[in-house]
Amino acid sequence: MSIQSHRELIVYRKAFDLAIAIFESSKSFPKVEQYSLTDQVRRSCRSVCANLAEAWRKRRYEAHFVLKLSDAETEMGETQSWLEFALYHGYLSQETFDQFDDECEQVIRMIVAMIDEPAKWCFPKRR
16 A cells, blocks of 8 residues: 555654643743743754645655755754753753653654655656
8 A cells, every 4th residue: 555645654653642741841940931932942843744745745856855855854953952952951850851852852763764765755757
């Protein structure tokens, strides 16, 4: 059975679930962080999903597909950075940070695997 939608991709589901978990966890961040750290970590983790969806729709053009995957990878890296600030300021426990960071790394590995073999995901080239 072939994948019909970006929503069927394991990497998308993992990134989506992580974004929801980070959102829920960020509800406890202080009000003073609402328009800075809280907003930034929420945006970057959601952007991973958006970029994966865009990549899926750009499969006709391998270079565009890879570019959007690269954007997803960098957004996940940004998310890790914001999570590290949250840990430093005591907004996340070490355990929660470690769990989120591990999940970020899993998503990154899956994205990189797709980047490394785009032909598996893209439409065959027409002659």
